[in-house]
Amino acid sequence: MQQLSLALELPDSKPVNPQWFQNLLSVLEVRQEPAWTDNFGKSLRQRLRQWGIAPVKTLSLFSGGGGLDIAFHDAGFEIVKMVELEAKYVQTLQKNAQLGKWLEGSEPICMDIRNYVPAPDLKVDFVIGGPPCQTFSAAGRRAAGVAGTTDSRGTLFQEYVRILKLLQPKGFLFENVYGITGANKGEAWQEIQEAFKEVGYSIYFRILDAADYGVPQHRERLFIVGVKQGKYLFPYPTHGFDSLAQQPYYSAAQAVEGSDTSDIEAGLGGRFGHLLDDIPPGLNYSFYTKEMGYPSPIFSWRSKFSDFLYKADPDVPVRTIKAQGGQYTGPFSWENRRFFIPELKRLQTIPDAYEVVGNRQVAIEQIGNSVPPQLGRILALSILDQVMDVDLPFDLAYLPPDKQLGFRQRKRKLTKTYLQKAQAAIIELSKQGKVKGLDASIYEEKREFVRFLSIDDFSWIEEPVANSVKIHLSCELDSSSWIIKANTNSNWDEPDKFSIDVYPSCGYDDWVLCTNSVKLCAKQLNTHVFTSLWKAFEEKLNEATGKADLVQLSGYYQYNARISGIMNFYCEEKIDLFWRVVQCVTRCIATSAQLKVKEFAEYWGVNEEDVVFYLQSLRAIGYEVRSHNTNPQIPLGEYLIPYAFPTLNPKSVQLRKVL
Structure with a gap:
């Protein structure tokens, strides 16, 4: 695609060079190679200190395994406290808050947020976090509608609001699944917006795809930024079709190259494990349906979740990594195996040096529940610039309020591509005698x-x-x-x-x-x-x-x-x-x-x-x-x-x- 060469004049911003992100990489001396996002975070943190930018005191709620904390820490925010209910996740936060570790100086607190009352002397300028999202998720919709705020987990945002009211920071960032906007026929979404406004914040929100911001994973999430004063614009995508410089996506194969694969994982096994081998990269169990042209269908159309037997395509970002799942929950590697934990960290842009504590399932829960740090870093920089009024020595590009991103439309067009892949694979399997009819x-x-x-x-x-x-x-x-x-x-x-x-x-x-x-x-x-x-x-x-x-x-x-x-x-x-x-x-x-x-x-x-x-x-x-x-x-x-x-x-x- 032809690259834009002219500077753009965006609302409420100075002219921006379409090469703004490439210029930022140049300032940070970061090349887009495997694990480049780790170097981006390290260099960004060091440069902000060298430029004398004072850290912004920040409170982290629903911290999980620390994805947002990594992001904001790297972008010049000082995470003073991290509140998390799950003791198994707090172990990860404690490990990485030690001297010389990624979140050095942060204080993890293992506590139910309902019982958390900030100390009278706690002063913070920003709050980050996203409550558990299961009640708003695709799984909830599939079960029978969306529970939303009728479920006790869906009302945890009220605790978030309670703490905002107590601390009165300059702003906050709230993350959740986009299903929150449709819960209870939109009533829950209205309730959430009104609650934030009632405690004094103007809110700005968008659904963003992590792949648009340098993450090798398509992951759509709702982000709300609340501010006491001024306005806020979301940053332009750094990668993909909506990026100003048309920077290619960070592919899954690039991301996992050179990662630690010493802990060898066995194949899937079980009743359906053998089916993974013949699924073309990028497809899932639906390869074995009539609708995809499989001559002896094994599954019915949409009878399983989309991550069932989903095999990642090495040439593009993977689909969303799930925190919970069964034996056949993908993404699986194009090498017909489970991804190793270090590979999953790369696909989520969690730094190699960041230690995720726990067995495989506990590690996957923390990875799958995290906000990808690279997306978080770009959002954090935009907040540093607009909400905290920090004079950054580089430019950022901001999306006009009415600018529509195209990831949803592109996703809807993928069915034809999947069908073509499936048909080509079926022809090849037929030549090999692997496709059989009734036994x-x-x-x-x-x-x-x-x-x-x-x-x-x-x-x-x-x-x-x-x-x-x-x-x-x-x-x-x-x-x-x-x-x-x-x-x-x-x-x-x-x-x-x-x-x-x-x-x-x-x-x-x-x-x-x-x-x-x-x-x-x-x-x-x-x-x-x-x-x-x-x-x-x-x-x-x-x-x-x-x-x-x-x-x-x-x-x-x-x-x-x-x-x-x-x-x-x-x-x-x-x-x-x-x-x-x-x-x-x-x-x-x-x-x-x-x-x-x-x-x-x-x-x-x-x-x-x-x-x-x-x-x-x-x-x-x-x-x-x-x-x-x-x-x-x-x-x-x-x-x-x-x-x-x-x-x-x-x-x-x-x-x-x-x-």
């Missing part, structure tokens, strides 16, 4: 076998464990039908007590089984047998197609279900109403939507006072049933049954929650 070996003569169903965690296993039920199974699978039978004994001469016919809901276009129907037959009207039939179907589905589970066959619950079941009874005795409820659920009646008790009663034809009992009974046979207790985003009095079949298993998050 024909699944078709077999009638076969009998035994499995055990754990009553405690719904595990489906070949050997008995404590509190498990022995289930006898019979399977006849061919291209015309799958017939799976279950019994608590081996007497197959008994008549069926019920059956479930499973069909595609929208025709056979999405039906991957290459058979006309699936019939699940039970020899007893028994809840364990019912659950076992679905478990056996899931097992055979995985063997035949590689699909991870029944959810991948049906699709994520927020879309129309692609399968439904018709349950028929053959018992002479009267059928209990609970089984009539189960019959409704298998037909997708009152599933996939948040409903009130009255609505469930109407759909199922039962009394309102019995609905909660039926919901608890469904939960007891393996159905995932959500409520306000399991997901605070769901209003009190409403419940959600995501799927028409039991989905609970030992790894289910919902298994550990109480309805």
Whole structure:
């Protein structure tokens, strides 16, 4: 792209050379090489001292592992105290506050902010920090809306405001996920803005992408800067398409080059670990979906979080590093392995010399929760310049208030690129014979076998464990039908007590089984047998197609279900109403939507006072049933049954929650 060569006249600022960031690097004598951000921080701190700029006394709240503290410390702020609740994170702060360490002179305080009262003699000019963001995060939105300030963690900003009111600093910086702006239909965001204004601050806010500021990671976060006097403009991006000099992004491969890889990490392992190898860099589990063109889909579209089996592309910044995640939570290296901790630090621009204390998971939590220091440094310099009125010996460029950044639009256009990558990879894998359709070996003569169903965690296993039920199974699978039978004994001469016919809901276009129907037959009207039939179907589905589970066959619950079941009874005795409820659920009646008790009663034809009992009974046979207790985003009095079949298993998050 052609570089701009003329100086720009921006509102409320003097003319700025488009090469302002390159000039800053020149002043600091920093070259953009691997780990250049470490040198940027060191040199910046040294030069500010040499220029006689007095440190700005600063209080850090919700300090975590210290990302913002590193940034502001390097940019001439003196972090006098760091308040953090988690003792395991405070150990990192204490280690790095020692003599000769990165945050030398800072004082970590392990305390709940609700109990923190600044000493009467504490005088600070600035406050930094961002409260825990889980209630505003993408995970919260995916669960069922956003809890926002209805969750106790979402009201921690009020403690931030309380401390601002007590200390009355010149300004503050507040960081959080951008989901905060949409929480509670925007009401939480209005509440937060008003709270800051009520204690005397004019606020300025923007959603920024860390990659635009020299971080090898796309990470969108909301930043609020509050000032007692004057105005504030956010700095121009230093890198990427919106930078004035069109400086290329700092790529993931450049960032990790030369980092410490002595602590060798094994491959992923587990049920899905092998799938990582064939995923093209930059893509995730969606590579194995119909929408990406995979001929024998393993997953359904949007049935997993976007970081599930996400493999980083070495030529561009990685996607957001998550603080929490499971075995298959990326980013993973393009070398088909987990990133080493030193590599993750580089991708977050945490200095190599900064010690992150704790085991791998604790370290990842601190890294993933941090504000990338390089982004923080640029923001800190802009605050030093505008809020603290420090005469810096170099120019900064500021975004006009109405200037729109383009990272969102560019992200929306990536789907086409991902599709092209996927199709090219599928062609290559097909040439190598790695892409296969339905496994024909699944078709077999009638076969009998035994499995055990754990009553405690719904595990489906070949050997008995404590509190498990022995289930006898019979399977006849061919291209015309799958017939799976279950019994608590081996007497197959008994008549069926019920059956479930499973069909595609929208025709056979999405039906991957290459058979006309699936019939699940039970020899007893028994809840364990019912659950076992679905478990056996899931097992055979995985063997035949590689699909991870029944959810991948049906699709994520927020879309129309692609399968439904018709349950028929053959018992002479009267059928209990609970089984009539189960019959409704298998037909997708009152599933996939948040409903009130009255609505469930109407759909199922039962009394309102019995609905909660039926919901608890469904939960007891393996159905995932959500409520306000399991997901605070769901209003009190409403419940959600995501799927028409039991989905609970030992790894289910919902298994550990109480309805």
